[in-house]
Every structure is written in C-alpha cells, then in structure tokens.
Amino acid sequence: MDQRDAALELLAEHPRYRRLVRRRGRLALSLTALMLVGYLGYVLLVAFDKPLLARSLAGGATSWGIPIGLGVILLAIALTGIYVYRANREFDAEVAAIVAEARR
Amino acid sequence: MSATGGGPGWPALAMFGCFVLLTLAITRWAARRTRTAADFYAAGGGITGFQNGLAIAGDFMSAASFLGISAQIFADGYDGLIYSIGFLVGWPIVLFLMAERLRNLGRFTFADVASFRFAQAPVRTLAALSTLLVVLFYLIAQMVGAGQLIRLLFGLRYPYAVAIVGVMMTLYVLFGGMLATTWVQIVKAVLLLGAASFMAAAVLWQFGSPEALFARAVQVKAAAAAAKGAAPAEALTAGRAIMGPGGFIKDPVSALSLGLALMFGTAGLPHILMRFFTVPDARAARTSVLWATGWIGYFYLLTFVIGFGAIVLVGTDPRYLDSAGALRGGGNMAAVHLAHAIGGDLFLGFVSAVAFATILAVVAGLTLSGASAVSHDLYASVFRRGRADPAAELRVSRATVVLLALVAIALGILFEKQNVAFMVSLAFAMAASANFPVLLLSLLWRGCTTRGVVAGGAVGLVLALGLTILSPAIWVTVLGHDAAIFPYGSPALFSMPAAFATIWLVSRLDHSGRAAVDRAGYLAQRVRSETGIGAAGASGH
Numbered sequence: 001m002d003q004r005d006a007a008l009e010l011l012a013e014h015p016r017y018r019r020l021v022r023r024r025g026r027l028a029l030s031l032t033a034l035m036l037v038g039y040l041g042y043v044l045l046v047a048f049d050k051p052l053l054a055r056s057l058a059g060g061a062t063s064w065g066i067p068i069g070l071g072v073i074l075l076a077i078a079l080t081g082i083y084v085y086r087a088n089r090e091f092d093a094e095v096a097a098i099v100a101e102a103r104r
Numbered sequence: 105m106s107a108t109g110g111g112p113g114w115p116a117l118a119m120f121g122c123f124v125l126l127t128l129a130i131t132r133w134a135a136r137r138t139r140t141a142a143d144f145y146a147a148g149g150g151i152t153g154f155q156n157g158l159a160i161a162g163d164f165m166s167a168a169s170f171l172g173i174s175a176q177i178f179a180d181g182y183d184g185l186i187y188s189i190g191f192l193v194g195w196p197i198v199l200f201l202m203a204e205r206l207r208n209l210g211r212f213t214f215a216d217v218a219s220f221r222f223a224q225a226p227v228r229t230l231a232a233l234s235t236l237l238v239v240l241f242y243l244i245a246q247m248v249g250a251g252q253l254i255r256l257l258f259g260l261r262y263p264y265a266v267a268i269v270g271v272m273m274t275l276y277v278l279f280g281g282m283l284a285t286t287w288v289q290i291v292k293a294v295l296l297l298g299a300a301s302f303m304a305a306a307v308l309w310q311f312g313s314p315e316a317l318f319a320r321a322v323q324v325k326a327a328a329a330a331a332k333g334a335a336p337a338e339a340l341t342a343g344r345a346i347m348g349p350g351g352f353i354k355d356p357v358s359a360l361s362l363g364l365a366l367m368f369g370t371a372g373l374p375h376i377l378m379r380f381f382t383v384p385d386a387r388a389a390r391t392s393v394l395w396a397t398g399w400i401g402y403f404y405l406l407t408f409v410i411g412f413g414a415i416v417l418v419g420t421d422p423r424y425l426d427s428a429g430a431l432r433g434g435g436n437m438a439a440v441h442l443a444h445a446i447g448g449d450l451f452l453g454f455v456s457a458v459a460f461a462t463i464l465a466v467v468a469g470l471t472l473s474g475a476s477a478v479s480h481d482l483y484a485s486v487f488r489r490g491r492a493d494p495a496a497e498l499r500v501s502r503a504t505v506v507l508l509a510l511v512a513i514a515l516g517i518l519f520e521k522q523n524v525a526f527m528v529s530l531a532f533a534m535a536a537s538a539n540f541p542v543l544l545l546s547l548l549w550r551g552c553t554t555r556g557v558v559a560g561g562a563v564g565l566v567l568a569l570g571l572t573i574l575s576p577a578i579w580v581t582v583l584g585h586d587a588a589i590f591p592y593g594s595p596a597l598f599s600m601p602a603a604f605a606t607i608w609l610v611s612r613l614d615h616s617g618r619a620a621v622d623r624a625g626y627l628a629q630r631v632r633s634e635t636g637i638g639a640a641g642a643s644g645h
Contacts, residue, residue: 005628008637012627021634028200035200036367039193043363046186046349047356053182054348061319063347069185072193073401079196080397084390087204092387095635102637 011102020094027086031079038075042068115453116257123295123461127276130287134280141494144281144501145212145476146381151286153388157395159286160379162293163469164191164400167462168249168528170296170407171436177411178419178431178438181321181346184411188404190363194370195400199393202371204386205547205633213473214377215481218542221625222554223618224490227542228481230561234538235374235477237565238531240515242375243470243508245527247516249436250463256433257440257456263517270513273468277475277505282382285468292465295458297399300406303439303455306446307413314409321346321415328419328429346415354593361597362529368600369532372539375473386636407439414438417445467512475504526577529594533572537564537599545607547633550626553619556611564603571595 011017045068046053053065138144151159169191177184210216215231247266254265276284311317326343334342370376380389418424418431424441426432431441443455479501484492542561545552572578574590611619632638 004638005625008628008631011635011637012631017631017635024634032197032200035193035196039189039367040360040363042189043186043359044356047359050349054344056347060315061322061344061347062315063182065182065185065348066314066318069182069189070405072189073404076193076196077397077401080199080394083196083199084394087390088387099635099637 007102011098014098014102016094016101017098020091020098024087024091027083031083035076035079038072042072115450116456117453119453119457120258120460123457124272126291127272127284127288127461127464130291131276131280131284134284134287138279138281138283141212141480141498143283144498145378145472145480147282147286149382149384151382151388153383153391154395155286155290156379156383156388156392158293158399159289159382160376160392160396161399161403162289162296162462162465163376163379164396165293165296165403165462166246166466167253167459168245170300170462171253171439171459172249173404173407174411174414174439174442175435175437177408178414179435180350181325181412181415182348183350185404185408186349188407190366191370192397192400192404194367195393195397197367198371198376199390199397201544201547202377203380203389203393204636206377206380207383207386207389208633208636208639209547209629210381212378212381212480213476214372214374214539214543215477215485218539218546218557219485220546221629222546222557222622225486226554226558228485230558230565231539231542232477232481232486234534234561234565235481236474237569238372238374238534238539239470239474239477239508240511241527241534242531243467243474243512244515244519245524245531246463246467246470247512248519248522248524250460250467251516251520252434253436253459253463256437257460262520266513266516269463269467270509270516272464273471274505274509276464276468277472278502282378282472285465285472286379286382288461288468289465292458292461293399296462297403297406299443299455299458300403300410302451303413303442303446304406304409307409307417307442310413311416317409317412317416318347321412324416324419357597358593361592361594364600365529365533365536365594365596367536368540368596369534369536372535372543373531374477374535374539375469377539378473378476379469385639410439410442414442418442421445471505471508471512474508475501478504523577523581526572526575526581530568530572533568533594533596533599534565536596537568537603538562541600541603541607545604545611547629549611550623550630551611552607552626553611553614553616553622555614555616555619556607556609559610560603560605560607563606564599567599567602568595571599 053063053068055064057064057067142148173184173188176187206217209220215228218231219227247269250269251262251266254260255262276288307317311320322343325346326339329342330336330339383389383392418438418441424432431437440455444452479497483500484490484497538561541564542557546557571590572595574588575592576588579585579588
C-alpha cells in the first residue's frame, strides 16, 4: 500500500466523511427503490391488469394508461432532478470541505 | 413521388449532403484538436454536462427508436409507450449508482473502473470481450436497419447503403476521435429533437387536443377493422384496443425480465458509460444524466404523439398505402410518411436526412467504444501490461476502428435478410448480466475479488447469450425449430441474478493471495469514488 492509499484510509475514518457517505448513500438507495417500485409496478400492472389501463379516464378516448405511463416518465425525470438538486446544494460543498481538510 | 420511398428525393439528398459536409467540417475541426490518447478516447475531458446530456440522449434516440417505436405505436398504439418507458428508466439508476463513481475512478473505458483494485489482465480481458459482444450485436442491428432505411429513403442498393454508413463513421472516429463522435451526436440530437417537436406540434395543432387525436385514432382503427369484415361491436373493441396494452407483453415473466434488462442494461452499456469520461468532473457527469433523462423522456412523448398522428394522417391516406392497405415501404416508414403529410417533400427530405444522420452518429459511438476496449484494455493494459507507448496505443485503436468498420459492413450485408429484432435487447441483456453486476459489486462490496468478478461476469455473459439463443426469437424465428427451449422473451431475470450470485459465492470462497490484495484495495477505492480525490484530470493537456 502506498502513502496515498494510507491517507485515504485515514480519511475513511473521518466522521464528516462517514456522515456524507451515509447521507448520500441513503438518498441514492431510496431513490433507486422508488424508481424500481414505480417501473416494475407499472410493468406488473401491464402484465396482470391490462383492462384497468385500457379503461376510459373521463368517458372519452383517453385511457388510464396515458396518465399512468406519463407518470412513470415524469417520475424518472423528477427523481433524477431531486438527486441532482441535493447533490449540487449539499454534497458537493461537503466533499470540497472534506478534501480541503484532508489536504491540510 | 418520393414519399413512396421508391426513388431518391432531391430535397432528401440535398439535405443529407449538407449534413455530411457539416459533420466532415466538425471532424476536420476535431482532428486538429485530437493529439493525445485522452483527446481520442475522451475528447480531452472538455465536454460540458449539458453537451454530454445531449450526446447521451442522441445515443438513445437512434433510428431504431425514432422509426421503430413510432411504427409500433402506428400498429398497436399503447404498446409502444410501454417499450419506450423501459429505455428511459435505466437513467435514474445510472445516476444514483454509477455516474459520479465512474467519473471519479475511470479515464477511458468502464474496464478502468471495473478493474481498479483487481488483477488487471483477467478483469480487463473479460470487460473487453463483453464490450465487443455488446457493441457487435448493437452494431449489426443498426447496420441492417440503416441499409434497409437508406434503400427506402434514397433508393440506394442495400450493400452501397451499408458501405456508406461504414465509411462515414470510420472517417468521424478515425480522424476526429471522441470529440467528433460527440459533436456529430449533439448536432444530430438537436436536429432530431427539432424535427420531432415540429411534427408533434403540427399533429396536436391540427387536432386541438390529445383527447381529440386519440378519439380520431380509435375511429380510424375501428373503421379499418369494420372494413375487414368485423361486426360493429367487434370493430369498436378493436379500435379501443390501441388505448391500452395489447400483445407486446405476453407473460409476466417475460415482462419482468425485459424490464430488468432495459433498466439495468443501460447502466452496463459500454458506449454509454464511456461518455462519462468526456466531462471534467463528477458534477458535470451528474448534470449530464439529468439533461439526458429530460431529453429522452421528452423525445418518447413526441414519438407517442407522432405514432398516433400517423394512425390518422398516414393510415387513412391512400398516397401512403399499397393496394393491400399496408404502409408503403414497410411499417418503419410511419414517421417518414407523416413528415410528408405534414410538411410535403421538403420536410420529408429533412426528416429522411435526420434519420440517416441518426444512424451515422450512433454507429460512430459504438465503434469508438469497441476500439477503446481493444486498444486501451486488451493491447495497452493486458498485452503490454500498462507500459504501452501512447502513440502505439492510438495506432492500435485506429487500426481497430477500420477493422470494426469492415466487420460491421460485412455483417450488415450478411444479415440483410435475417430478423435482427432480438439483437438490441440481447445487447441490453448482456450488459445487464455481465457489466452491471461486475461494476456494481466491484464499486460497493469490499469482499469482491478478481476471481469473483471474472467468474460472475463470464456466467452472466454466457447465460444471457445462451438463453437468448434458446429463446423463441432465435430458436424458433431464426433457426426454425418448432418450440423454444427457453420460453421467455428476455434472459435477464435469470442471467443477472446468476451473475450476482456467482460473484458473491466465488469471492466468498476465494482465499488466494490476490483476493487479500483485492479486499485491501477497497477502502482507498471507495474514498476515491466518493470524493474524486486523485481522479484523472479534466484534460490530458
């Protein structure tokens, strides 16, 4: 192991680093779970209850499948947006502070 | 008339000529800026998050998805939406689990990341092999589609069409490297988004609201069923059927399996992952996924409107139908005919040229990814043990580009009459079953070892390929057997967990000296991947 790696392993023990990784990991995992549930739920709905998706939404031609499918697309964009918003606002600054601290 | 796809429409040829000149100018500009390996493989790391987002979106907005999905909607309605959603939902996963870590650990290929703390030779060999397989299947599907499309649009003979695509993409990649490949993709993405937006807007403007469009489409489908002799009640049911799921998803197992392949395959496609090395840092990598997800989602909404617009405006217009009532030029021409119905010969020419451009841009990215695997992973890291002269490495890369182009042209011609529809989903299944488990566990599990990832990656790759061969798409459709040995549409539901389980089991049982080194390297790799400390610089200069 070279000296750099030793320094990095020291950083791994730093409470501030550990807190960042835990917070970011929890966010990423929850958002991944939401996407999985949303999409696989949609796929299973298609597999098991086709009539529901084909049912008319408001008496017209538009079916329930349209807003539900649209919802999955918007969910994907929204979850991505939530992650980027939090990462840009919180995590980047925290990483920069940790790296600066480690350099000293 | 050119709309029939018989002869080369002059507007189409003129606009395609303009695109070719523009991309050659980009290539010339990029060639002057491409000197080092970092320039060639990763555009010098100087692409912004917004630009990279457009390029990534461009990789997904292939001719197959623009023409193929609008054709599926034209034929079956709602089913096309289910398919396109599958291609979108992989993006959030790439962002949450991969994008920033990839940027922080890698330089040119995803194998840089997968082999970071492992023995270089075995892991890179496996990664290069799976990259080449994924790229090859994806490439064949694109080449065959390209040949058929160009023959229809421009009246060129199939082998010439395939050869033109091969030669053009070779020029971009050979001289302009990643910089040209990225900018050709960006230009095409903007053109395609513009053309599709205009078409969707024109359709919605004509009908006033989505509800009016859907209602008219249902009427058209019902009238078509009645014309074929269905009773009024049956015809109405047939018309209504386009507003809900139809035959696309047959059994729940196939549905789930294809869903997993599309979702996690995105996070394992080598030509997509390499785009994260073209941006300067993790923040730009993140931004590029947000833009890509937005553009791809928007594009699929447009495709949905375009497909329904085609049902009404193309499906009822005898100019676009043959005597049997089928679409002239085949199902894939729905969007192209719609372009003519909306904007006449001039707009038809524009959309045809954009469709051709789409193919060129996508195959260029695929080829560069395959060439990087050969030169950076196999030649420089395995064969020369990391001590290759950068100039020699670039020569190998360029030679591989030419070789891959020749192989792609040959296979494109060879597979002309074959059913290649399974190839894209096979590429996704292999990426989800080999690259994704290897990357994820090497990034996040301390106990993971060299032997584990090599064994697990190989199992995933072989199983994805083997089960696909035994599935209906090849065993019955291509090979002509009566019944498929593997009854489901996609292997991912089985091959992906098998890969994860093999990596876990082999790693747990691995007590070799190398395994100790692998595990000892985890902590430092983890800190690097989380913080970007020691990440490869923004540029090679």
